[in-house]
Amino acid sequence: KMAATMKKSVAVEDVNVTFEDQQKINKFARNTNRMTELKEEIEAKKKSLQNLEDASDDIMMFDDDTLLIPYQIGDVFISHTQEETQDMLDTGKELLKEEIKALEGRVASIQQILSDLKVQLYAKFGNNINLEADDS
Numbered sequence: 473k474m475a476a477t478m479k480k481s482v483a484v485e486d487v488n489v490t491f492e493d494q495q496k497i498n499k500f501a502r503n504t505n506r507m508t509e510l511k512e513e514i515e516a517k518k519k520s521l522q523n524l525e526d527a528s529d530d531i532m533m534f535d536d537d538t539l540l541i542p543y544q545i546g547d548v549f550i551s552h553t554q555e556e557t558q559d560m561l562d563t564g565k566e567l568l569k570e571e572i573k574a575l576e577g578r579v580a581s582i583q584q585i586l587s588d589l590k591v592q593l594y595a596k597f598g599n600n601i602n603l604e605a606d607d608s
Contacts, residue, residue, distance in 0.1 A: 493593070493596065493597075496589055496592060496593055497593065497601075499585075499589060500586060500589045500590075500593065500603060503582050503585050503586055503589075504586065506582060507579055507582045507583070507586070510575050510578055510579050510582070511579060513575055514572055514575045514576060514579070517568050517571055517572050517575070518572060520568055521565060521568040521569065521572070524561050524564050524565050524568065525565065527561055528558065528561045528562070528565070531554060531557055531558055531561070532558075534554055536554075537553070537554060537555075539553075539554055540552065540553065541553070541554060541557040543557050543560055589603075590603050
């Protein structure tokens with residue numbers, strides 16, 4: 473979890489937190505949460521991709537063209553030939569790679585927003601604000 477928090481200190485010169493500042497702090501927190509969700513989604517898709525790659529590798533070891541392989545679509549398994557199954561796995565892998573790339577693009581744009589907000593907030597609040605990851 474990452475949190476934008478104002479540090480409490482006795483010797484702090486009064487820094488006025490305007491409505492605009494509060495909006496920036498809120499935007500920072502929202503985008504930080506969104507980035508965490510996206511990163512979790514990327515990890516889940518990478519696991520799915522690895523599973524498809526493993527299945528693909530396993531199927532390549534079969535050398536029986538008459539073998540029908542069950543492939544799960546929704547809640548049902550449908551049997552396909554080795555070649556059809558391989559094609560379906562390849563399609564699935566390509567889709568996942570595209571989805572991962574799109575999600576990583578969204579993460580990069582959020583990182584840019586966070587970086588810009590950090591510059592603005594640290595410029596105004598200096599050491600009175602903490603925008604770093606809380607590793608607890």
